[in-house]
Amino acid sequence: TIVSLAQSMDVSQFRKAFAGATVHDIFNLLSVIILLPLEVASGMLEKLTNAIIVSIPSLSKGTKPPDILKVITKPLTNKIIKVDKKIITKVARGEVLPPGTSMVKSIQICNPRIIGSLKKSVFYPFPCSSKKIPRIRPYEKSETKSTLVSTITILPEDFIFANTGMSDGAIGAILLIVSLLVLCVCLVVMVKLLQSMMKGSVAKLIKKVINTNFPSPFGWLTGYLAILVGAGLTFVVQSSSVFTSTITPLVGMGVISLKRMYPLTLGSNIGTTTTSILAALAQDEIANSLQ
Template structure:
């Protein structure tokens, strides 16, 4: 029913004349004037608000203040964005200091890669430790070209794992919006849409590749048509802007991880740079006896905060990790507030409509594919899918970017990040055959992401599977916010580590453990589908999950336990603080 309100006695119900009267009154109010016929009865408050918000009614001084305030907010927004991107770079460096040597060791164990699942899990873990799929892929390209990884077929599952591992960064970024439940739900869904797309792509394409080797044969055919005579340098556009700030803290020797993977574990190879260039070339060699008149290289000392520090590389990495997380969360909060302040309520709606709108007419069906091209292009420019998707995640959180538009941008970013691997292959030196193997790995990464796009995006039903999984993750973490931390630990550390450990025992052990697990998951999925769409086909007992204990079907019991533990810790902290304050009062009584 409609909204029926009682009318005052003697008044007609909404005649055409009364509607015209309301329009006439609104016209005067919008102009900031009182209606002549009832000037004494019109409240001045609405007119004053209209005058304040209307540009033409502001004085020159007020207009100058408005412009200055807007420019100030934009400056704050750009500054926060810069430090946000820098924090991602520091985070990557910190993870490399903490686990870079272990990642190099893992990537150098080529005998383990005979098992595709082992290669996949090493790719996930190495990328989580290095915080960059571009870095992982570049290392794999170099190791394959140098023969440390003996076959190209062994490298392909590793780059698939790198695709999964890189999505951990924007998932960490989404936790910065955990304070607002609704924002966190959207942000976590926007972050995990990347995870879900990569997980599902690997779930389909890894078995296909293991059986058919289609990526190997496709890339081999492409590389055989290439003339590998030119070499190129790998230049990064974004690093020109961010490196001056990041290098105030640490400067890394990027080749150290590759040397570690090659089995070179000498103490002279450091992850932190020991010198930053040669000021003057010497004429002495390592094996030559230093004779009179022999001049050694004069090196330029590095100038960063932790240069010549007495702390270990791992300890410096932990400190940098804490600095990076603090910077990331602070910059994220400032960025979100500044963006809201700059846009305002009305302009935010306009920007949201533009960001999520479609091309006109029949071209609207091409809009998502244009978004894919934009995602790929921007990622090629910044050479980091983590930076691009992590910057979009807060926009999804505050509601400016829809999840449906985030997905094609993420898919495009996956394709764009493969450009770094191709550049790494271009920069390779050595025999043409070795460089050809490096190119094969780089192209395998590219065509794996294109294959994932073709499987999961063009058909709406397949696309909705990815979106549905991401929404489920967002809703779950909004209800149980601790689940976000649990998901990060399980998805990117414990499960890859467990599967990798099982793979070391051989196919028999791995199949014996994982086959029953996959069978149980399949039964649960099948039963859920039947309960949702064909409930009448099931026995009464199986039509719901009520026959199982609550702890098997809901996170509520775990949430109750975690809430009790956190509540006890808060009460203990409060009582400790109160007791400490009382002691201070006794020591220094108030006169």
Template structure:
């Protein structure tokens, strides 16, 4: 067998194994949250009852882990476990969309020593931030007032279930249940007199497995698709917006990380190879492609509420793109904002640094603390 073929087979095998670990971690998380009992669930539900706090929790948590896939998978696990309601999870999902853009902002900061490059890098990174902020600004109030996303997602989830979707995806649950049970009982047996500590350990292991699985899935998938992506790149850039969105979604779906997609775009924009306008559709496509992870996690739980929240994530991004991109005047807004911030950063680089720290860490962190103090 050729070396290259063997390498590809091994990579595919690795991806399947890692996906399995990922799905087991979701189930394990659900078990852990259930194990904490009613009081924990009520405390968490109280915390997230304020949708604005939920939004900032989503931003802050995702900024810390630098992965919306991780955050949304955790949320799916929590909804499946009943620790979080769908309506409580919706704002966190919105926040996760914003928080994930911290990665490409940090990549942009790497160009800080060269002003012109830095200006372009900041514009290229923050186009994603501004797009998500605008989507949240439009859809969040409407969702609070009408619950339209939740309703649409519920309809879709029911349609999915009625067409045998759960039956189709139940093998995932069947395949992962023995491993989930095994790990849970093994860890709980280590703490026979303190079940709470046992479940904390289960949760820690679950988080660890989730993070490691996603990290390596992204790494392996990237190594598998990068060559083809590079070859196809010039077919996609500056051609047709729809093709750009599709390409962004497909690549992100394959590598399971919107941060990878957008972080590749930032140095390309910084070096002047592509414009912010050309990269914008790919960025939006990345937003859509990244919803696949939560979708997969929800299928593994087989829980209708988990599937609903995964559909909310998908719908939020699809509707956001549909509202902003097709209309030229709306499309120009995030581009103009991103370029203005780039221009500001060109004159005073510290503004860009302050922007990143404030939007992703200081403001959400402070607001969460203040809300806890006021309670």
């Protein structure tokens, strides 16, 4: 829907693009309206998925899904925010966390040197970014060298929101606003780029290939082929949002027909499940996670 708004300057394109976005919206809404009451009333999905898992003779542990997009985005996001996955795991398990616990990682102190005695103790911390270990003051008479302890070095966590003192809610709100702004800018640029590319002979060729039906009596296979194409392309980019956001402006420009948008959207929703399936196969409790 946000993508279609980028074409609002042209009434004709906006009407087609918004219609294409609405196809996706209505599909999701109808899925919830139909399946949610059925699941609440009968547990149909739970029973069906359980039957599928039971019918599989053996489930062997697989590998984690390939991080195609994360390879590009992770170096940048790690400079902005890092989340403590251990805290998320505890929350998911329903464990009670101490007040003030944050999911944002914090910069730790490296090699604190502790000098202790029966009368007093002195603590010498320094940040991980420091390369030199500070000198320790001379021992007093009541202290002995045997009381000197050096702890394990903790690697630094250097990113923008580290140790800011802000709450998780405040950091989340800032990231949400910034990410939405970046998203809108990228979508507008993407639409402009597609509009400049999909002109002349290129647009005619793509329009002919995508919107052409199989000859009779195999015309009914065209939609199913579009579903396979949508599922395959979504599996490659591992994001149904990326795929549908790309084809929405193409619908607005008339390169893809609204009729063809529907099976592509269905395929996209099927293809995006492969990422979670691969992730489930990499877990210890494969049966539960796969179901």
